[in-house]
Amino acid sequence: MKYEQPQPGLKWLTIQSLEQCRENVTIDSGSFDPLFFLFFFRSGFATLLLPDNAVSPAPESLFWLEPQTKFTIENAEKNSGYYLMLHKPLQEAIAYDPALIYHPHFRDLFLPKQLIQVKLSQQLRINSLLNSIYEEETHGHLFKEEILQGYFKILLLTILKQLEENSILEEHDNKLAKKFQQLLEKSFRSKKFVAEYAEALMVGPTYLNTVVKKATGHSASYHIKQRIVLEAKRKAVYTNMCMKEIAFDLGFTDLTHFSKYFKAATGINFSAFIQKTYGHALAVE
Template sequence: MNISTISEFEIHTLEWFAKNQVNTRHNTYEILWVKRGEGFLKMGPEESEISGQTIYCLQPGRLKQLVPAERMEGYYISLSADFLQLAETTLSFSLLSAQNDLLQIPIDEETEAEVEEILGKMRKEFINYFSFRLEVLKGLFKIFLLYTSRKYSYPVTFTKDAELLRRFMQLLKEHFITKKMVTDYAYELNITPSYLNQVVKKLSGYTASYHIQQYLVKEAKRLAIHSNRSMKEIAYALGFNDMAHFSKFFKNNSGVNFTNFKKGISLMIQH
């Protein structure tokens, strides 16, 4: 089966994932919703038993292999730190600040139906090229985390570094158009740029500058999708006075030039 992918987010059935998984894990967070069945998660030299009616959350690079002991039902989710941070829930910040723990969240029968419905809709969006596909996935994923956070009974204790990450992401959300340098945010947080980069990289897997760049790219894509503005108008709206600079910035940080991105949107809408 040819499964369409989004670099920031993937969702597969556990049955599909067990058959198609690869040993090399990328720098993404991973979530498994085990609805039915039992098995093991191999995480380097460690091995943890897993069972039904439980959600398992793993840090980047932890999961090496899923080994079912019997037929398993549920879903596997892989997502970037950026995608996770957009949800801004208690659970998302707990995942970002955790180090090596395997978070296990039991799901009762009442919540199971909601979780199954949301993940089923996510899977449908993921394998189809509907309009505004990524935006819908982001919305559904946030709803999923909100339901899950209700059942997340672990004490919420933000470390100093986790609190710094939270404050940085909040400042970035509010000022990414006017503040484009790591030094801008380090000044606001009263720390050095190198320390900010160090903490953000440790907890999220990406540097502070990467997050700044991605916020700008995502806003540029949002404006391209939801408005009829030209590249020049979008560049100015994002604080770029030089259109050539914006064009180069967009291509370097998205992997595609702006004109081709706009053409791709037009083709999606036509189909």
């Protein structure tokens, strides 16, 4: 199904329910005036086919695109949500409202592609606003343009609030990841499990793993293992300590456990590492 360009002067906004997108919808904005595309995926498995890649937004997410973008909403079942298009510049659509234009995250609305998760507290509100816009655009008559503009401004303010909350959360998560790294450096000899670090940092183990992985590319458990193994290698290379002494120094009371731990993290056992490094096995006392 091909999207038809609205006639100039008749519309400044078009909204479509994703429930009606059971066939592929292709939109080419190359000949349009500057536009703003906004998608709200409440549920389903819709895929946006863009010129450079494909995006499959998770449920309860917002996604918007820069003007002059050709894309296809790929055929998907059980889609729920809306896509909304402006047929004039965003600033003009909001009547240059200072409350919006001078919001610290207003510029984020002009990023080439933006995908944000929507908190549960905002999902129903955003869906309700888009539903109101849809009903007004479809059936409204008296003061239709003024009502649409009012709904649209509230929608943007709600999105900007979500961006602000996400920014605060991201800052908090970055600080948490740094605190974990600092604590790891101090406590890797005594703390071997994510749960121990999570308890010290007053968060849940799963959350800590997620935050650290987002910040570094690896989970907290990975960093714990790698820090312990790195110290074991340093001790083996730069000291005269035997395997038993190194294991004890790193908080292992069971030599077999240490050997298995080392091998699980590196792929080779400790003695093989020494032999590979020096050409002879380290004595085990």
